[in-house]
Amino acid sequence: MLTKETYQRYSRQLLVDPFNDLAQQQLIHSSVLIVGAGGLGCAAAQYLVGSGVGHLLLMDHDKVDISNLHRQPLYVESDVGSYKAESAARRLLQINSTGRISALTYQADEAVLETFIPLVDIVLDCTDNLPTRFIINSLSYKHKKPLFIGAATGSLAQFVALNPAQNHGCYACLYAPEQDTGNSCLSQGILGPVVALAGNYQALASLYYLSGSNQLDWGRLHVFDGSKMQWKQFAIPKRSECAVCGDK
């Protein structure tokens, strides 16, 4: 049963059919690990915390730089030089102080991710490099955690929702390690609204999954080209020989 204060806070999303009291309760009792507190992580975190996710774990070892501010709206000029995870946690608690937020200033390596992924209901990959993305994919499958992946550079954004319980391909079925071209926000630049689109897709899909209020179309790559204002979707089939999700 939701309290009067809870009803007031979440009244506008409770009006959305079929989002109901049970969906809100499930959100309040959910836990989410966001790996990366850059453009993707800022966009996803603010909506998940605002919507009532009970425990958000936000991991990033970077500090806020002045060049982040155009696309990472959880930070302000006075945060420059501070840990992103800690600055973001402070701002997120100002949006919604009813939930719990853990600021994790660790580098997202295999040992650290092996510690935290088993503790949460879902994982959001908001990182900025292919090697870390492969580790997150592998550990999410190992621990059977749904994984919501966002990515963006230049005018391009991508989103994938993966569920280890479903029969589609994983991130290692989408890309090969040698496709790590080094393209990044540093080399190709990034437009704020483009990276926010991918982060918002991650937040929306997570919200649907955690609340049980909508069925997701798992295992599909969503590709956005900002220069054409165009989305495309592609199925990601499972590769039988995949070391992560295949028949081994």
Added chain:
Amino acid sequence: MKIIVNDKVMNCADAIDLAFIPTLLQCNPDNIAMALNQTVIHKQAWSTTQLKEQDRIDVFQVVAGG
């Protein structure tokens, strides 16, 4: 035969495989990913994926930033 690459009709020889597409587009195969008829084809399978008349190929950049 005619194939459709990124929404453009292109003429190419019969009996080509997906691995030929980067050559056709003069781009580095490590910089791109490809989908055939709305299904992603992993890079390891490009050379064993034969193309047919009217196949639709989408070539897109590998994006990992955030």
